[in-house]
Amino acid sequence: MTTVNTAAVQEDSVVRPIHNPQATVNPCTLCAPLGAALATTGIQGAISLLHGAQGCATYIRRYLISHFREPVDVASSSFGESQTVFGGEDNLSRALDNIEQQYHPDIVTVATTCVAETVGEDVPMLLKRYNSRRNKALPVVYAATPSYKDGHVEGFHSMVHGIVQSLATNTGAPRRAVNVLPPLISPADLRHLREIVQGFGVKATLVPDYSDTLDGVILDEYRAMPEGGTPLDDISSMPQSLTTIDLTMTGKAPRASDVLARRGAQIHLLGLPVGIRATDAFVEHLTQMTGVARPQWLAQERGRLLDGYADGHKYVFGKRVGLYGDPEWVASLATFLFEIGARPVVCATGARNRALTKALEQLPPGSVDEVLDDTDFVRFEVACRRTNPELLIGNSKGYGIARNLGIPLLRLGFPIHDRIGAGRIQVLGYRGSTWLFDSIVNLLLERKQNASDVGYSYL
Numbered sequence: 001m002t003t004v005n006t007a008a009v010q011e012d013s014v015v016r017p018i019h020n021p022q023a024t025v026n027p028c029t030l031c032a033p034l035g036a037a038l039a040t041t042g043i044q045g046a047i048s049l050l051h052g053a054q055g056c057a058t059y060i061r062r063y064l065i066s067h068f069r070e071p072v073d074v075a076s077s078s079f080g081e082s083q084t085v086f087g088g089e090d091n092l093s094r095a096l097d098n099i100e101q102q103y104h105p106d107i108v109t110v111a112t113t114c115v116a117e118t119v120g121e122d123v124p125m126l127l128k129r130y131n132s133r134r135n136k137a138l139p140v141v142y143a144a145t146p147s148y149k150d151g152h153v154e155g156f157h158s159m160v161h162g163i164v165q166s167l168a169t170n171t172g173a174p175r176r177a178v179n180v181l182p183p184l185i186s187p188a189d190l191r192h193l194r195e196i197v198q199g200f201g202v203k204a205t206l207v208p209d210y211s212d213t214l215d216g217v218i219l220d221e222y223r224a225m226p227e228g229g230t231p232l233d234d235i236s237s238m239p240q241s242l243t244t245i246d247l248t249m250t251g252k253a254p255r256a257s258d259v260l261a262r263r264g265a266q267i268h269l270l271g272l273p274v275g276i277r278a279t280d281a282f283v284e285h286l287t288q289m290t291g292v293a294r295p296q297w298l299a300q301e302r303g304r305l306l307d308g309y310a311d312g313h314k315y316v317f318g319k320r321v322g323l324y325g326d327p328e329w330v331a332s333l334a335t336f337l338f339e340i341g342a343r344p345v346v347c348a349t350g351a352r353n354r355a356l357t358k359a360l361e362q363l364p365p366g367s368v369d370e371v372l373d374d375t376d377f378v379r380f381e382v383a384c385r386r387t388n389p390e391l392l393i394g395n396s397k398g399y400g401i402a403r404n405l406g407i408p409l410l411r412l413g414f415p416i417h418d419r420i421g422a423g424r425i426q427v428l429g430y431r432g433s434t435w436l437f438d439s440i441v442n443l444l445l446e447r448k449q450n451a452s453d454v455g456y457s458y459l
């Protein structure tokens with residue numbers, strides 16, 4: 001990932017960025033195979049292999065471990081100079097052999113790093129040749145993930161697409177299950193989505209589901225393959241489910257849900273269930289598809305969220321907020337902020353994705369001052385200085401900007417490297433939205449309290 005620190009000047013210990021269109025300075029996105037490796041952790045018995053240089057796997061493991069605070073194994077075919085010149089077929093074959101011997105996986109996912117893409121490795125052909133030399137084929141799913149083209153969001157969805165394309169092939173009897181295709185969300189949010197779906201008396205098939213693999217219980221012994229993940233049989237039966245809820249409005253083609261649609265599944269595209277309206281839409285669709293009424297505990301959680309809005313709306317009304325991160329998060333949080341009366345004055349993503357702009361056009365004119373896509377943190381800080389947010393919401397990479405601006409940061413999304421508990425942050429559903437609303441209100445109150453000469457204790 002290119003990081004060129006040429007566009008910032010120090011002045012009175014405050015970094016004042018200068019817009020430099022020639023360079024990306026502190027990118028607002030991460031590398032594509034990272035997303036593919038993360039998606040792999042949500043499939044039962046799967047292990048991730050990156051075809052390319054070893055440093056890429058090391059960096060990706062470090063990022064995932066530092067965010068989730070769980071061990072994550074990512075294998076590499078370990079390119080050196082000769083593989084870069086002559087190709088990496090032998091290394092890929094050796095890596096697959098080693099993985100099979102050491103991990104005994106049910107499936108291996110292969111994603112490409114920049115060097116393999118740059119030298120033009122024909123990975124599907126190499127995998128075909130590898131399996132043709134064996135008595136029994138090793139199940140492998142492949143996704144092309146060139147980081148100079150896309151970031152971690154696209155890498156994540158490319159791998160989910162590859163998994164669904166390869167494995168969701170069963171055309172048997174209908175099953176009383178609901179498929180959910182989430183974007184990159186926390187393990188706690190994955191668990192809560194499953195809880196909501198199961199509340200309607202049906203099975204939930206989430207792809208991927210790393211709610212246990214990346215937020216497991218403490219163990220006496222290290223396990224190379226953590227328990228959890230979506231079972232391969234469940235993925236196989238996805239076309240027979242009652243419905244498939246694709247929670248990525250800002251996704252780019254090819255989509256996993258398009259594959260399922262071609263195989264006869266019914267698809268429903270929704271935004272992330274953050275806030276009353278978005279969660280209502282999720283819940284109403286489940287009611288419609290299952291024929292089961294909303295469970296009482298969900299009705300109570302909805303009531304509590306509304307009660308929270310009534311208690312706290314005067315503290316958030318008209319407040320100016322800066323958002324950055326994955327496009328789906330930014331779009332969903334902007335809609336949530338509008339619902340609670342706050343203003344998402346600047347919305348930024350590093351993804352090269354015009355869909356964020358389109359999604360934000362659904363809000364009333366004037367709700368958002370600036371939308372930035374394919375952006376970096378320097379441009380985002382410049383936009384913040386123009387739009388004067390009172391709060392930032394995003395991953396921990398924006399901490400420096402919040403500090404420079406003297407405003408609080410609510411850490412959400414990926415990565416969060418300077419706090420613990422990222423895997424347990426829950427903002428989806430009525431329950432998660434209540435936590436989110438309280439957190440926003442309390443950060444704004446704390447800022448007001450800290451700036452007060454009086455130091456009052458009733459706010």
Ligand code: SF4
Binds near residue numbers: 033148
């Ligand atoms: S895949 Fe590309 S962007 Fe990612 S770590 Fe490797 S070289 Fe860097």
